[in-house]
Amino acid sequence: MIRTVADLLSGILRDELPKLDSASVKHAPTIGDMYEGLSSALLSRALPDGLGLRVVSGFARDGRGRLSGQLDCMVVRGEGEKLPYTNSYVWHVKDIIAVVEVKKNLHSAELRDAFAHLNTVGEIEHAYYQSEDEEPDDPDRDVSPSVRTFAEMTGRIAWNADDGIAALPYEEESVFHVLLLEQVSAIRVILGMHGFKSERAFRASMVEYLERNIGNIGFGPTSFPQLIISGGYSLVKTNGRPFMVPLVDGWWRLYFSTPENPLRLLLEFIWTRLDEMYGLGHSFWGEDLETEVGRALLSFRATRVDGRAGWEVQAHEADDEALNGVPVAEQWSPEFVGEEEFVLLTRLCQGKSVRCDDPKMLSWLESRGVEIDDVRNRLLETRLVASSGQELRLITRKCQLAILPTGEYIAAENSTGRLDRWISRRIESLREGASDGGSE
Incomplete structure (x- = not known):
């Protein structure tokens, strides 16, 4: 409008x-x-x-x-x-x-x-x-x-x-x-x-x-x-x-x-x-x-x-x-994130706490060969999350996540429905690409 x-x-x-x-x-x-x-x-x-x-x-x-x-x-x-x-x-x-x-x-x-x-x-x-x-x-x-x-x-x-x-x-x-x-x-x-x-x-x-x-x-x-x-x-x-x-x-x-x-x-x-x-x-x-x-x-x-x-x-x-x-x-595009970031963002969207000094989380990340500082920095770069001491907090009005048909993880502020519209376009584009490929 x-x-x-x-x-x-x-x-x-x-x-x-x-x-x-x-x-x-x-x-x-x-x-x-x-x-x-x-x-x-x-x-x-x-x-x-x-x-x-x-x-x-x-x-x-x-x-x-x-x-x-x-x-x-x-x-x-x-x-x-x-x-x-x-x-x-x-x-x-x-x-x-x-x-x-x-x-x-x-x-x-x-x-x-x-x-x-x-x-x-x-x-x-x-x-x-x-x-x-x-x-x-x-x-x-x-x-x-x-x-x-x-x-x-x-x-x-x-x-x-x-x-x-x-x-x-x-x-x-x-x-x-x-x-x-x-x-x-x-x-x-x-x-x-x-x-x-x-x-x-x-x-x-x-x-x-x-x-x-x-x-x-x-x-x-x-x-x-x-x-x-x-x-x-x-x-x-x-x-x-x-x-x-x-x-x-x-x-x-x-x-x-x-x-x-x-x-x-x-x-x-x-x-x-x-x-x-x-x-x-x-x-x-x-x-x-x-x-x-x-x-x-x-x-x-x-x-x-x-x-x-x-x-x-x-x-x-x-x-x-x-x-x-x-x-x-x-x-415009949502944030494409890794699996670890997606899991932590999901916890935040569910109202759960995410702390960078949480022993269970550190152990889980270590088992995946991932450093907490790397995950923290990638989350901060999304501008969806900010830090308060050791705690990470959502700063959006309505953060939403999705997994695309391609297997990619995405996250974005969706208070205006922008992410929904982007996903609709993306899926339509993927369908058109699949249709074009099938006709050859």
């Missing part, structure tokens, strides 16, 4: 955008209103019915009178305050799901302006969520999505109800705190209807902007918008909602670029948040058998230098040939 809706919105944009581009009006505020109006219409069509969500313009506020700059589009829930004799609203940050800053053209100057403008929302959010004003019993503030994302990125369980927050290395602790803030903060999007003529130029502009501000406050991982769109190219944040990458030596590949349909990316971010809050159901995700392939742009690593905490940054350079050599998407 997500592809269908994205294609529908793309068709509307393709039909309506030329009308705005050719409008004879030269009054800048009116031109801005037209593009903001089109963006609001697209966002409104993208929201599921029955959730009481709206798209408005106006200002974000906290409980102490602090206001953001004026915002073009906000996806909101609950109630806000309408400003007299205007169509603008003031909305509390806790009830803002997404904020979109709209630009007719997004080049370097507009990128800098929009980035700074959206940070006024982040400043209010950070102050609110780190203050005593936050509502501690808000049901939408369940930290389990952040715990799961962190476990997928690192192979570690950071927190659970029994043990509280685990002792983590500084680099990983910093990442976990970022993930928690990303979960509760509004999705921030810069939407440029037109923009850079090449993906490489777009990437270079972001790197140049960052280089000019190295060491300045407001350029850590939480300051970056989740999505920046410039015409047909996008810069995308890997905060686990929905895009995730594992940490490598403490480095977090936080930003990637892609020529993927930008409206599909926008839907991915918003629907993932709504799914966490309300539960959208399987049908919203469609077949879901393709995954985006990002072209790495910026990597961050938490560090301490002379007692000061901060983030190291690496920019990943790529010319046009290198960028074009990376596919936009690839076919």
Whole structure:
């Protein structure tokens, strides 16, 4: 369904955008209103019915009178305050799901302006969520999505109800705190209807902007918008909602670029948040058998230098040939595991304990000529399991296993029915192959 809706919105944009581009009006505020109006219409069509969500313009506020700059589009829930004799609203940050800053053209100057403008929302959010004003019993503030994302990125369980927050290395602790803030903060999007003529130029502009501000406050991982769109190219944040990458030596590949349909990316971010809050159901995700392939742009690593905490940054350079050599998407596949991993995953799915210091398990593995460290590492590489001391735990919402007709063992997260659909296709493909072979 997500592809269908994205294609529908793309068709509307393709039909309506030329009308705005050719409008004879030269009054800048009116031109801005037209593009903001089109963006609001697209966002409104993208929201599921029955959730009481709206798209408005106006200002974000906290409980102490602090206001953001004026915002073009906000996806909101609950109630806000309408400003007299205007169509603008003031909305509390806790009830803002997404904020979109709209630009007719997004080049370097507009990128800098929009980035700074959206940070006024982040400043209010950070102050609110780190203050005593936050509502501690808000049901939408369940930290389990952040715990799961962190476990997928690192192979570690950071927190659970029994043990509280685990002792983590500084680099990983910093990442976990970022993930928690990303979960509760509004999705921030810069939407440029037109923009850079090449993906490489777009990437270079972001790197140049960052280089000019190295060491300045407001350029850590939480300051970056989740999505920046410039015409047909996008810069995308890997905060686990929905895009995730594992940490490598403490480095977090936080930003990637892609020529993927930008409206599909926008839907991915918003629907993932709504799914966490309300539960959208399987049908919203469609077949879901393709995954985006990002072209790495910026990597961050938490560090301490002379007692000061901060983030190291690496920019990943790529010319046009290198960028074009990376596919936009690839076919999704479950994890193919060995028999030992399959047995241990089965125990976990049955609710049984798996500990790496269990004498019976160690004896069984030894009888098969397998080292526990090898099995443990292979299980962690599946991103279905993470460790808490000597214990291995499932980190999925619905892990399921299967044995294919070929005798291969597979495992995957199946909360959206993705594994079921993959197996159906695989069996159909095997049958077609057998049929073709029998006719020769």
